Amino acid sequence: xxxxxxxxxxxxxxxxxxxxxxxxxxxxxxxxxxxxxxxxxxxxxxxxxxxxxxxxxxxxxxxxxxxxxxxxxxxxxxxxxxxxxxxxxxxxxxxxxxxxxxxxxxxxxxxxxxxxxxxxxxxxxxxxxxxxxxxxxxxxxxxxxxxxxxxxxxxxxxxxxxxxxxxxxxxxxxxxxxxxxxxxxxxxxxxxxxxxxxxxxxxxxxxxxxxxxxxxxxxxxxxxxxxxxxxxxxxxxxxxxxxxxxxxxxxxxxxxxxxxxxxxxxxxxxxxxxxxxxxxxxxxxxxxxxxxxxxxxxxxxxxxxxxx
Numbered sequence: 001x002x003x004x005x006x007x008x009x010x011x012x013x014x015x016x017x018x019x020x021x022x023x024x025x026x027x028x029x030x031x032x033x034x035x036x037x038x039x040x041x042x043x044x045x046x047x048x049x050x051x052x053x054x055x056x057x058x059x060x061x062x063x064x065x066x067x068x069x070x071x072x073x074x075x076x077x078x079x080x081x082x083x084x085x086x087x088x089x090x091x092x093x094x095x096x097x098x099x100x101x102x103x104x105x106x107x108x109x110x111x112x113x114x115x116x117x118x119x120x121x122x123x124x125x126x127x128x129x130x131x132x133x134x135x136x137x138x139x140x141x142x143x144x145x146x147x148x149x150x151x152x153x154x155x156x157x158x159x160x161x162x163x164x165x166x167x168x169x170x171x172x173x174x175x176x177x178x179x180x181x182x183x184x185x186x187x188x189x190x191x192x193x194x195x196x197x198x199x200x201x202x203x204x205x206x207x208x209x210x211x212x213x214x215x216x217x218x219x220x221x222x223x224x225x226x227x228x229x230x231x232x233x234x235x236x237x238x239x240x241x242x243x244x245x246x247x248x249x250x251x252x253x254x255x256x257x258x259x260x261x262x263x264x265x266x267x268x269x270x271x272x273x274x275x276x277x278x279x280x281x282x283x284x285x286x287x288x289x290x291x292x293x294x295x296x297x298x299x300x301x302x303x304x305x306x307x308x
Contacts, residue, residue, distance in 0.1 A: 001192075001195070003195060004195050004196065004198055004199035005198060005199045006195075006199075007198055007199070008194070008197050008198050009197075009200070009202045010123065010136040010138075013115075013123070013136040013137060013138050014136065014137040014138075014139065015134070015135075015136055015188060015194060016135045016136070016137055016147075016186070016188055016189055017133050017134065017135065017150035017181075017184055017186070017187045017188065017189055017190065017193075018124075018133055018134070018135050018181055018184060019106070019108050019122050019123070019135045020044050020045065020048050020182070021184070021185070021186040021187070022122040022123075022135045022137040023045065023048065023080075023104070023106075023122060024048060024052065024186050025137060025139075025143055026078075026120055026137070026139060026141070027049075027052065027054055028143055028145070028186075029142065029143040029144075030078070030120075030141055031076065032054065032076055032077070032078055033054075033055060033074075033075075033076030033077060034055040034057065034076065034077045034078075035049060035054060035055075035056045035057075035077075035078055035079075035080050035104075036057050036058075036059050036069060036071070036073075036077070036078070036079045036080060037049075037057075037059070037080045038059055038060070038061050038067065038081070038082055038275075039058045039059070039060055039061075039265060039268060039269050040061050040065075040082070040084070040262070040265055040274075040275040040278060040279065041082055041265075042261075042262045042264070043264040044182060045080070047182075060274065061084075061274065061275065062274065063274060064087065065082075065084040065087045065088065066088070066092070067079065067081055067096075069100070073100060073101070073102045077102060078102045078103065078104050079096075079100045079102065079103050079104070080104045080106065081096060081103065081104070081105050081106065082108070082109070083105060083106060083107050083108075083109060083110040083113065084109060084238075085109055085228070085231065085234070085235060085236065085284070086109060086110040086113060086229075086231025086232065086233075086235060087228065087229055087231065088110070089229060090113065090114075090116065093105060093116050093119060094116060097116065097118065097119050103119055103120070104119075104120045104121075105119050105120065105121045105122070106121075106122050107121050107122060107123045107124075108122065108123070108124040108127050108235075109127065109235035109236075110231060110232075110233075110235065111123055111124070111125075111127070111128040111233060112202075112206050112209075112232045112233030113231070113232055113233075115138035120137070120138065120139045120141075121137070121138040121139075122135060122136075122137055123135060123137075123138075125193065125197055127235065128233075128235070128288070129196070129197065129200055129205070130159050130162075130163070131159065131193045131196050131197060132152050132155035132156050132158070132159055132177055132181070132193065133150065133152055133155060133181050133184070133189075133190065133193055134152075134193040134194070134197060135189070147186060147187055147188050149187060149188045149189070149190060149191065150184060150187035150189065150190040150193075151191075151192075152192040152193050153192060154180070155177040155180055155181060156177075156192070157170065157173040157176075157177065158171075158174040158176075161173060168255075204289060206232065206233040208288070208289040208291070208292075209234045209287055209288055209289060210232070210233065210234065211293065212234075212237075212287035212291055212292075212295075212296050213230070213231070213234035213237050213287045214230070215287075215293055215296045215297075215300075216237040216239075216285055216296055216300065217230070217237065219300040220237070220239055220285075220300060220303060220304075223239070223304075223307055224238075224239050224240055225241070225242075226238055226239075226240040226282070234287055235284070236284035236286060236287060236288075237285040237287050238283070238284055238285075239283045239284075239285055239303070240278070240281055240282050240283075241281055241283060241306075241307065242281065243281065244260075244281035244282065244283055245260075245280060245281075247283060247306045247307075248283065250306050251302060251303075251306065254302055256299065258283045258285065258286075259284060260279070260280075261282075261284060262279055263279070265278075265279035266279055266280060283303075285299060285303070286299075
C-alpha cells in the first residue's frame, strides 16, 4: 500500500489504538483510584474498569446531557464526561473544568471540537472515518511504559467490504472486528490507520457533516423533542421520538439502519429514567461525509412517513 499524504487533524496529540485504551492510558498515567461515569454510556468503559480493577460509580445526566453530579472529587478520583452528540460546547467544557478540576472529556462524538488546555480529552477515529480503530488523546501526562504499535490488517474486512458492498453484507465482519478491538491491549496507533488518517480530507468532511446536520435540523427540528446546539462536524443528528424501537424497525425495512447506541443502558436503567428514554428513543440519523443533501432529503422523506 502506498504511503499516503500525512496531514493528520490531530498530529500533535498522542495517537493510540482505541478510545478505551486512551482511557486506560490516563488511568495508569494519572494513578487514578476511582472514576465517576454516566449511566448513559457504552458498557465498554465499565468492562475496562472492571477488567483492570478500577473502582467506579455511576451518575445521571440531565435533559441536555449535562452531568448531575455534586460530590467533591478526592485525590485520585476523576469525573468522566461524554460529549454526547457534540452538545458539550467549549463554554460548557470550561464551566465543567472550573467546577470539577479532575475531569476527563470523551469526544468520541465530537471529533472536530478542539481540546481545551488542561482537560484530558479522548477522540475516536472509527466513529468518524473509514478506519477499523484508532484514537487520539490530548493530555499533559506521560505514561512510564514503552508501548508497542498495533496492527490493523485483520480488522479491515468490513471497512474495505463496505466500500464496494452493502452495510448488511459486512455487518458480521464489523461485529467481529469490534470484538477483536475490545480485547486489544494498550498500544499506539497502527501504521495502517495512521496512514489513512493522514490522508483524510478533514475540511470537506467537516463541511459536509455541518451541511447535512443543518438540513436535517431544518426539516425535522420541529418534530424533535430535543433542544439542540449546532455542533461542529456533527457525529449524527439525534432525533428524539416517542417510539424509537418501532421507528428503527420500520426504517430497517427500507434499508435505513439507525443504530441503537448502548443497548446496555436499557438493561441497567429504569424505564422512566432520562437515560433509558434517550437510549431507546433517540434516533442518531446519519449525516456524515458519505452522504449528500439528496440523501438527506430521502432520509427526511422516510422519517416523516414514520412520524405520521
